[in-house]
Amino acid sequence: MAIMSFITVSLLFSLGLFTVLTRRNAFKTVIGLTLMESAVLLLLISWAYIPDGWAPILPLKGGGVDPLLHAFTLTAIVIGACDLALAFAFIMKLNKFERTVDVDVFRRLKG
Amino acid sequence: MSEPLLAFFYFFILVTAFVAVFLEDLLSSFIALSVTGVLMATVFALLRAPDVALTQAIINSGLVTSLLLVAYSQTRRTPLPSEECPECPFWLQWPSAALVCTLFAVFLFRGLYSLACVRELGSAPAHFLANTLEETGALNVVAAILLDYRAFDTLGETTVIFTAVSGISLLLAGGRYVHSGRGLSFVVKRGMALLTPFILLYAASILFLGHLTPGGGFQGGSVFATVAILICVVYGTSFEAARISPKTKETLESGGALLFIVVGLSGAAWGTGFLANLSGPFLPGTPGSLFSGGNMLLLNLAVGLKVGAGLSSIFYAMIKILELEGDSWQS
Numbered sequence: 001m002a003i004m005s006f007i008t009v010s011l012l013f014s015l016g017l018f019t020v021l022t023r024r025n026a027f028k029t030v031i032g033l034t035l036m037e038s039a040v041l042l043l044l045i046s047w048a049y050i051p052d053g054w055a056p057i058l059p060l061k062g063g064g065v066d067p068l069l070h071a072f073t074l075t076a077i078v079i080g081a082c083d084l085a086l087a088f089a090f091i092m093k094l095n096k097f098e099r100t101v102d103v104d105v106f107r108r109l110k111g
Numbered sequence: 112m113s114e115p116l117l118a119f120f121y122f123f124i125l126v127t128a129f130v131a132v133f134l135e136d137l138l139s140s141f142i143a144l145s146v147t148g149v150l151m152a153t154v155f156a157l158l159r160a161p162d163v164a165l166t167q168a169i170i171n172s173g174l175v176t177s178l179l180l181v182a183y184s185q186t187r188r189t190p191l192p193s194e195e196c197p198e199c200p201f202w203l204q205w206p207s208a209a210l211v212c213t214l215f216a217v218f219l220f221r222g223l224y225s226l227a228c229v230r231e232l233g234s235a236p237a238h239f240l241a242n243t244l245e246e247t248g249a250l251n252v253v254a255a256i257l258l259d260y261r262a263f264d265t266l267g268e269t270t271v272i273f274t275a276v277s278g279i280s281l282l283l284a285g286g287r288y289v290h291s292g293r294g295l296s297f298v299v300k301r302g303m304a305l306l307t308p309f310i311l312l313y314a315a316s317i318l319f320l321g322h323l324t325p326g327g328g329f330q331g332g333s334v335f336a337t338v339a340i341l342i343c344v345v346y347g348t349s350f351e352a353a354r355i356s357p358k359t360k361e362t363l364e365s366g367g368a369l370l371f372i373v374v375g376l377s378g379a380a381w382g383t384g385f386l387a388n389l390s391g392p393f394l395p396g397t398p399g400s401l402f403s404g405g406n407m408l409l410l411n412l413a414v415g416l417k418v419g420a421g422l423s424s425i426f427y428a429m430i431k432i433l434e435l436e437g438d439s440w441q442s
Contacts, residue, residue, distance in 0.1 A: 001114055001117065002227045002230075003224070003227060004114070004117065004118055004121060005121070006220055006223040006224060006227070007121075007220060008121040008124065008125060009219075009223065010215075010216040010217075010219040010220040010223065011125055011216055012124065012125065012128055013215075013216070013219060014212040014213065014215045014216035014219070015125075015128055015129065015132060015212070016128075017211075017212050017215060018132070018208055018209060018212040019132045021208040021211070021212070022204070022205045022208045023132075025137070027137055027141075027179075027182075027183065028132070028137075028140075030179075031131055031132065031140060031141075031144055032132070034144060034171075034175070035128050035131070035132070035144075035147075038128075038147065038148070038151055038171075041151070041163075041167070042124075042151065042154065043223070045154075045155050045158050045160050045163060046158060047226075047230075048158070048160065049158045049159060049160075049230075050230050050231075050232065051230075053159055054159065055159040055160070055161050055325075056159075056239075056240065056251070056252035056253055057161070057250060057251055057252070057324065057325065058243060058244055058250045058251075058252065059244075059250075060240065063232070064232075064240045064252070065158075065159045065160070066232060066233070066236045067236055067239050067240060067252040067253050067256055068233075068235055068236045068239065068256060069236075070160050070162055070163050070253045071253050071256040071257050071261065073160070073163045074162055074163055074166050074253065074257065074329065075257075075264065075265075075268050077163070077166045077167055077170055077171055078166070078170060078268060078272070078329050078418070079268060079271050079272075080171070081170045081171060081174060081175050081422075082271060082272050082274075082275035082276075083275070084175050084178065084179075085175075085178050085275060085279060085422075085425050085429075086275050086278050086279060088178055088179065088181075088182035088429065089182075089278065089279040089282040089283055089428075089429070090282065091182055091186065092182055092185045092186060092282075092283065092429070093282050093283070095185070095186040095187060099187050100187075101186055
């Protein structure tokens with residue numbers, strides 16, 4: 001079970017990294033960032049899982065899974081959504097000046 | 112939990128992620144990304160994390176997709192030149208990136224593999240599972256961690272949301288509001304009017320039962336924001352702005368932050384510390400009833416107000432520009 005999750009996490013994360021490295025469309029970069037974030041969330045939740053554990057809602061009928069990692073993941077999801085919204089605002093603002101979403105064109109700060 | 116089922120979902124997560132990355136059409140890749148989010152939520156539910164599954168389904172695959180679509184519709188796209196750049200040799204383009212990413216995946220897997228062992232609960236999670244009921248009076252351990260044991264973190268998290276909302280409002284300010292769309296057809300408007308009370312009821316049940324069942328302020332607030340977004344889409348922006356003005360949203364957001372601080376300070380005034388729950392002025396109540404868990408109901412309400420108002424004002428700030436006349440505005 002854990003091995004399967006680890007394979008998925010590594011593939012998903014490197015797929016996101018590949019997208020960020022190669023795609024020139026800013027929206028594709030955001031998609032890559034989302035995939036990397038999803039990989040991290042999946043790693044945390046699969047690490048919190050304990051075989052035959054119960055969901056952390058009391059009363060438990062046996063051992064429970066790790067509730068602390070669930071709380072961390074919840075925080076990460078909300079903050080990730082806010083980050084993505086800010087990224088969209090930046091894309092929209094840059095698009096207004098440059099009329100494109102090609103990240104190679106955004107070079108005004110280049111010295 | 113059955114492993115073949117989990118393997119099935121993992122496989123389709125990877126397939127939809129590949130589709131989202133390699134499809135040329137942006138709109139289709141957004142939809143594929145949303146499907147990835149829903150599959151992730153299913154996997155979270157299978158891995159016994161109902162709170163996280165609910166949050167993932169509502170926020171990551173619902174709200175983020177709608178924001179993506181708004182940002183997509185707001186941008187002008189000149190056709191991109193082909194992905195190859197003429198100066199650099201071919202091997203330095205995607206093949207080298209693919210090589211780097213493959214090596215990265217291999218080493219990441221090797222590192223994670225060495226972590227694989229028989230998992231046991233650490234001392235802190237075991238303490239939370241064993242003592243949440245006596246120490247906080249809540250039944251949902253994740254909500255108890257978020258709003259009691261680590262409530263200060265949650266205050267910081269709401270500050271992050273506030274910062275994001277401020278940044279987006281600052282970036283997208285200056286567009287003057289010229290005209291509003293008339294919304295969708297009559298049938299959709301009537302249907303939306305019939306549906307709204309039930310969606311609000313759902314949001315309120317998630318919000319106020321957060322200390323008993325999976326859910327809480329973040330998820331309930333996001334569903335409230337979804338109602339505002341739906342009204343925006345179905346009736347047009349000016350209707351939404353007239354009913355729930357941006358000023359009201361600001362007031363609600365500040366009110367949520369103030370409520371959180373006041374609840375925290377009441378513990379300090381009691382003499383037991385900032386955000387003290389049962390050791391402070393709050394009563395545990397009967398476990399399982401609505402009024403239990405001390406200050407958790409109030410804190411869920413505060414977080415819900417903040418998240419709902421914040422996310423709906425993000426959407427409003429983004430869609431406001433869409434409604435403007437093409438090039439008639441400068442900033």
